[in-house]
Amino acid sequence: MIKKLDWYIIKKFLGTFFFAIIILAVISCVIDYSEKVDDFVKHKAPFLAVLNYFKNFMPYIVSLLYPLFIFIASIFFTSKLAYKSEIIAILASGVSFQRFLRPYIIGSAFLGVMALLCSHWIVPAANKQRLNFEDLYVHEHVNTADRNVHLRLTPGLYVYMQNYDYNANRGYRFSAEKIDGILLKEKVMAETASYDSVKKQWHLYNVTTRTNDGLHEQLKYATEMTQAYAFTPKDLKVNDDIMQAMTTPQLLDHIELLKTRGAETLNFYYVELHKRTSQAFAGFILTMIGACIASRKIRGGSGFHLALGIVISAVYIMLMQFSTTFSTKAGLNPLIAVWIPNILAGILAFYLYRKQIK
Known part of the structure; x- marks a missing residue:
């Protein structure tokens, strides 16, 4: 059963996550608007169309940085709990560290299910409208197809x-x-x-x-x-952006079509397909790492925890870029390429967890 302690931590966790992700989305919209405002004016984009574009841009940027911000959120609010000695009081009352992690598991599982639904269906539908808008009012129109x-x-x-x-x-x-x-x-x-x-x-x-x-x-x-x-x-025009605008069933059908046509860029599509699932599990793994790192009260406080979290996030993103590049350029199996960062992060999470319960 979910008790008061669980509700308290879950509310803190989800509240911090949604606050951080909304702030990020708003800042991203402002930056994107400043970069494209000249194109909007040049192509005379209607005001309502611009608003609809940013409505569809927000799910795209949130999905893109979901693992990073669930990690930062878990570190930030857990560090605050540790700084106020709340975690010490919880553990001193007889609650085991395994029991303490239960609300983290519930919260990250809830966000993971949302991430799965969004990445497989909702975000592609939003991307379809976003890319259509960019084709009309941002990008220059294509006059010729690729050669040969x-x-x-x-x-x-x-x-x-x-x-x-x-x-x-x-x-x-x-x-x-x-x-x-x-x-x-x-x-x-x-x-x-x-x-x-x-x-x-x-x-x-x-x-x-x-x-x-x-x-x-x-x-x-x-x-x-x-x-x-x-x-x-x-x-005749190769456009890899279209895979972002396809729901997962549509993407699978398109992959079968490309197989029939002997396309050489199938790994790009397989990476996109597997990434939609791996990101949801990445959020769960990174939440466990964040909880284990930030649950100890240290002299550096929240600042040190956040700095460590940013470093780990940067390493995770770098691993993801390396592995996907090896898949698209060197022929590495896309499923393995996408899950390598999660596997390594999972090993780190298990090590930190074992260290904490000792």
């Missing part, structure tokens, strides 16, 4: 586009290859191509079609041809 784009539409169908001009709705040096094993059965080459968004078809111009059945080969020429290929001009 290769896509695998099915296991036996590959397409290539040298470049695509969005303003003219025209692509150049298009080719589509049908491959059966090691046999190139058909290759369609067109000087230019345009996309019909109504009929969802591609119009090819100055087309050369090469067919091969293993024994005979034919070449056919046509001034124009219409084909239905399972991709659109938007697929």
Whole structure:
């Protein structure tokens, strides 16, 4: 049962966390506004649209720094309890250190469940509106796609586009290859191509079609041809930000689509997928570390505890950056890369816990 002591610590914990995170969100909004105000004026962004943008920006920044601030909050209020000798009184009354940690576990579990729901569904929905706003009123409009784009539409169908001009709705040096094993059965080459968004078809111009059945080969020429290929001009532009705007079910579907197309950036998407879960558990682990560190009354007081907490937070963030970089650039398994900082932090938490109960 949750007793008065538990409610007292839980209220202190959650109150400190929400106060710190709200202050951070407001400061972040002010900084972001100062950086983008020129773009808002330049693109004549409506006032209500700007307000809606910052409404969606706050969940993004809160989710990004959630582990850091749950850690700082646990250290800050626990250090205050220790400075006022409240923890000494609690332990002297016969309460074990394990029992003392119960409200921390309850509070961090509550925040962890909230973090899971937000990171998998709520934050991506907010990011979708935020990114749409930035595309309209902040970023310069994209006129051309990436150059030399290769896509695998099915296991036996590959397409290539040298470049695509969005303003003219025209692509150049298009080719589509049908491959059966090691046999190139058909290759369609067109000087230019345009996309019909109504009929969802591609119009090819100055087309050369090469067919091969293993024994005979034919070449056919046509001034124009219409084909239905399972991709659109938007697929020719690599935009890794879109994964932030996808709920987890949508992200899983998109990963399957990228697998079919033979994309080389799958680890970016897997890192995003696993990070959404690992951050919630990171908050729990860092809360335990914060409680163990700050529960002792020392001469340096809260200042020393906070300084130590900031150092540990910096090391944790650095480990996360290193591990995710190894995953996206060096091929390290994304699941391992995302959980390495949590595993190391968990070992530290267990060591500090064992040291405290002794």
